[in-house]
Every structure is written in structure tokens, then in C-alpha cells.
Amino acid sequence: MVKKIDGEYFLSRTEAMEYITFAYDVKWCVTKWERNLIRINYETRLGRGSGKFTAFRCKNSSNVRLNKFDIDKHFSLVN
Incomplete structure (x- = not known):
């Protein structure tokens, strides 16, 4: 479930993948751990x-x- 903390929304990895797929017309996306970051690979x-x-x-x-x-900031720069 999406959590709202101090006016900001936080998505789990699964929710983030679903959001990206539907909101930004992405064909596919996958997540991967890289140290303390999560890398999202995708294709538009x-x-x-x-x-x-x-x-x-x-x-x-x-x-x-x-x-x-x-996520929104990244994809607004990509599109």
C-alpha cells in the first residue's frame, strides 16, 4: 500500500514498477539492488x-x- 509521510508518497518496489508502467507508457521495467540504491531498468x-x-x-x-x-522527476526529464 502506498504510504503518505509528511505530504510525500512512498511506493514499494512492486508499486513503483506498476506506477511507472501505467503512468509513463513503459513497455517493461525491472528493479535491482545496487548498494544503498535501487536501479530501475526500463524500455519506452x-x-x-x-x-x-x-x-x-x-x-x-x-x-x-x-x-x-x-520517480516523477526522473521520468519528466526522460520524456
């Missing part, structure tokens, strides 16, 4: 690309989350 109609995003861990949760603002 313009070609393939990737981006690195900071992983956040919320209190009382073992799952990491991605900031929705960071």
Missing part, C-alpha cells in the same frame, strides 16, 4: 533507459520504498 517507445533511486525504509517495516517525487 523512445528506447531503453535506467535510473538510480534512493531506497527509504519506513518505521516498523522491513520493506524499502521509493519516493514518488523522485
